[in-house]
Amino acid sequence: xxxxxxxxxxxxxxxxxxxxxxxxxxxxxxxxxxxxxxxxxxxxxxxxxxxxxxxxxxxxxxxxxxxxxxxxxxxxxxxxxxxxxxxxxxxxxxxxxxxxxxxxxxxxxxxxxxxxxxxxxxxxxxxxxxxxxxxxxxxxxxxxxxxxxxxxxx
Amino acid sequence: xxxxxxxxxxxxxxxxxxxxxxxxxxxxxxxxxxxxxxxxxxxxxxxxxxxxxxxxxxxxxxxxxxxxxxxxxxxxxxxxxxxxxxxxxxxxxxxxxxxxxxxxxxxxxxxxxxxxxxxxxxxxxxxxxxxxxxxxxxxxxxxxxxxxxxxxxxxxxxxxxxxxxxxxxxxxxxxxxxxxxxxxxxxxxxxxxxxxxxxxxxxxxxxxxxxxxxxxxxxxxxxxxxxxxxxxxxxxxxxxxxxxxxxxxxxxxxxxxxxxxxxxxxxxxxxxxxxxxxxxxxxxxxxxxxxxxxxxxxxxxxxxxxxxxxxxxxxxxxxxxxxxxxxxxxxxxxxxxxxxxxxxxxxxxxxxxxxxxxxxxxxxxxxxxxxxxxxxxxxxxxxxxxxxxxxxxxxxxxxxxxxxxxxxxxxxxxxxx
Ligand SMILES: Cc1ncc(COP(=O)(O)O)c(C=O)c1O
Numbered sequence: 001x002x003x004x005x006x007x008x009x010x011x012x013x014x015x016x017x018x019x020x021x022x023x024x025x026x027x028x029x030x031x032x033x034x035x036x037x038x039x040x041x042x043x044x045x046x047x048x049x050x051x052x053x054x055x056x057x058x059x060x061x062x063x064x065x066x067x068x069x070x071x072x073x074x075x076x077x078x079x080x081x082x083x084x085x086x087x088x089x090x091x092x093x094x095x096x097x098x099x100x101x102x103x104x105x106x107x108x109x110x111x112x113x114x115x116x117x118x119x120x121x122x123x124x125x126x127x128x129x130x131x132x133x134x135x136x137x138x139x140x141x142x143x144x145x146x147x148x149x150x151x152x153x154x
Numbered sequence: 155x156x157x158x159x160x161x162x163x164x165x166x167x168x169x170x171x172x173x174x175x176x177x178x179x180x181x182x183x184x185x186x187x188x189x190x191x192x193x194x195x196x197x198x199x200x201x202x203x204x205x206x207x208x209x210x211x212x213x214x215x216x217x218x219x220x221x222x223x224x225x226x227x228x229x230x231x232x233x234x235x236x237x238x239x240x241x242x243x244x245x246x247x248x249x250x251x252x253x254x255x256x257x258x259x260x261x262x263x264x265x266x267x268x269x270x271x272x273x274x275x276x277x278x279x280x281x282x283x284x285x286x287x288x289x290x291x292x293x294x295x296x297x298x299x300x301x302x303x304x305x306x307x308x309x310x311x312x313x314x315x316x317x318x319x320x321x322x323x324x325x326x327x328x329x330x331x332x333x334x335x336x337x338x339x340x341x342x343x344x345x346x347x348x349x350x351x352x353x354x355x356x357x358x359x360x361x362x363x364x365x366x367x368x369x370x371x372x373x374x375x376x377x378x379x380x381x382x383x384x385x386x387x388x389x390x391x392x393x394x395x396x397x398x399x400x401x402x403x404x405x406x407x408x409x410x411x412x413x414x415x416x417x418x419x420x421x422x423x424x425x426x427x428x429x430x431x432x433x434x435x436x437x438x439x440x441x442x443x444x445x446x447x448x449x450x451x452x453x454x455x456x457x458x459x460x461x462x463x464x465x466x467x468x469x470x471x472x473x474x475x476x477x478x479x480x481x482x483x484x485x486x487x488x489x490x491x492x493x494x495x496x497x498x499x500x501x502x503x504x505x506x507x508x509x510x511x512x513x514x515x516x517x518x519x520x521x522x523x524x525x526x527x528x529x530x531x532x533x534x535x536x537x538x539x540x541x542x543x544x545x546x547x548x549x550x551x552x553x554x555x556x557x558x559x560x561x562x563x564x565x566x567x568x569x570x571x
Contacts, residue, residue, distance in 0.1 A: 006515040041507060041523040042538050064537045066507035
C-alpha cells in the first residue's frame with residue numbers, strides 16, 4: 001500500500017472520531033443489548049439501543065478495537081440517533097453499499113455525511129469488517145428491540 | 155553481531171520472495187511474520203515442482219515406475235522428518251495436514267472419562283486448547299490450566315495440585331507463539347510421567363528454531379507425542395507431523411478411517427495397518443510431504459544450532475531496539491535466551507491493527523491481533539497485540555526498518571502532540 005492509500009484510509013475525520021468518539025459509554029434505558037466480536041482480530045463491541053415509538057433515542061456502546069472500528073461506531077451514533085428506524089436503515093444500507101463496493105462506489109454524502117470518509121477503508125478487504133462491526137451490532141440490536149416490542153404488544 | 159549466520163546474505167538469496175518490493179520497486183519487503191508462516195527456499199519450491207513434473211503418482215498402491223518413485227519420495231520424507239526430530243523410530247512419524255490436525259488426532263483418540271483430568275496452559279495456541287475442550291466436554295473429563303507469571307513464564311507453583319494420579323494428559327507448548335517463552339518441557343514431562351500421564355508437546359514454534367533430539371532425551375523426559383507444522387519450518391502448507399512413541403501410538407484407536415489405514419476389510423470388521431499407516435487414511439498430501447522433506451534437509455544443512463544462535467542474536471537485538479521506541483512495551487520474558495523468535499508488543503495509544511497497517515505501507519509485515527492465543531492475551535489484560543517474528547533469513551537491518559516504521563507510526567498518529 002502506498003502512502004497515498006494510507007492517507008485515504010486514515011482520513012482526518014476518522015482520526016478525530018477515534019480520538020473523541022461520540023456517544024461512547026453504556027447508558028440506560030435500552031430495549032436491547034448485543035455483544036459482537038470480530039473473530040479474526042478480536043475487536044469487540046457491546047451496544048445498546050433505545051427506541052421509542054419507532055424513533056432511535058439513543059445508541060450507547062462500549063468498544064475495544066482499532067481506529068477504524070472505533071471511529072465507525074462514533075459515526076454510527078452521529079448518523080442514526082434521532083432518526084426513525086426506517087430512516088436509519090436507509091443510512092445503514094448506504095454504508096453497507098459503500099463498504100462492500102471494493103472502493104468503486106461513489107457514496108451519497110447527503111446520506112452518509114462523515115461516513116463518506118470510510119470510502120478509503122473499502123479498498124482494504126481486511127479492514128471492512130472493522131468498519132462494519134458497530135453497524136452490524138446496531139442492526140442486530142434494533143431487530144431484537146423490535147421483536148421485543150412486538151411480543152409485548154401481543 | 156555475534157551469533158548471526160555467517161552466510162546470511164547467501165541464505166537470503168535462497169528465498170526468492172525476499173526480493174519482493176511494493177510501490178513499483180520503491181519499498182522492499184521486510185518480512186517479520188515468520189511465526190505465522192515462514193518463507194520457502196528455492197530448493198523446496200523446485201523439489202515440489204520436480205515431483206509433480208516427473209514423479210507424480212499415488213503412493214503405496216500404484217504398480218508402476220511412477221508409483222514406486224512417488225512412494226519412495228514420500229517415505230523418504232518420513233525418514234528425513236525422523237532424522238530432524240531424532241525420532242527413535244521412523245515409523246513413529248505420522249503425516250498430518252498441520253499441527254492442529256495432529257493435536258486433534260491425539261485429543262480424539264486418547265481414552266478419557268469422568269474423573270480424569272487433562273492439564274494444559276494459559277499460553278497455548280487455540281489449536282492446543284479447543285481440541286481438549288471438545289474432548290473433555292465429550293467424555294466428562296476435567297480441563298485444568300497452568301497459569302502464567304507476570305513475566306510470561308509458566309507458573310509451576312501449583313504443579314502438585316495439577317499433576318496428580320487423576321491426570322491423564324498434560325498438553326503444552328514448547329515455545330509460545332505469543333510470549334516467545336521456552337517452556338521447561340523436560341521437567342514437566344518428568345512430573346507427568348511419575349503419575350502415568352501422557353505428555354503432548356506442541357512444537358509448532360519450537361521445531362523452527364530449537365534443535366530437537368528425541369532419542370537423546372531420557373525416557374522420563376521424552377514426550378509421548380509431539381506435533382509440528384510444515385509451513386513454519388520453511389516447508390509448504392498442507393503438511394504437518396505427529397510424532398508419537400510406538401507404544402503410545404499403538405495403544406490409540408484409529409482416528410480417521412479409509413484407504414491405506416487398513417490391514418483387511420470385511421463387512422463384519424476391519425483390522426488396521428501398523429503405524430504409521432494406521433493414522434494416515436486416504437491419499438496423503440504427497441507433494442507437500444516431499445516438500446517438507448526438502449525443507450528439513452535445508453534447515454539441517456544450515457544447522458539447527460546455527461539457526462538457534464541466529465534467532466537468539468536477532469531477538470536480543472530486537473528487544474534492545476524496541477526498548478528505544480517511546481510507548482512500546484514488550485510482553486513475555488525480557489531475556490532473549492529464554493525466548494523463541496516471536497516478540498509481541500504494544501504501542502501505547504495505537505491499536506495493533508493500525509500499527510500493522512501503517513507498517514505495511516512501509517513494506518514491514520508483522521502480525522496484529524490475538525495470534526490465536528486469546529487466553530494469554532486476557533491474562534495480561536491485553537485485547538490485541540503486535541507481533542514481530544524473525545527467522546534464519548532475518549537481518550539486523552530489518553529490525554532497524556521495523557523500529558523506523560514504529561517511529562513513523564508514532565508520528566502518523568501524532569502521539570507526541
Ligand atoms: C504454537 C502453535 N501451535 C499450533 C499452531 C497451529 O499450526 P497450524 O495452523 O499449521 O495447524 C501454531 C501456528 O499458528 C502455533 O504457533
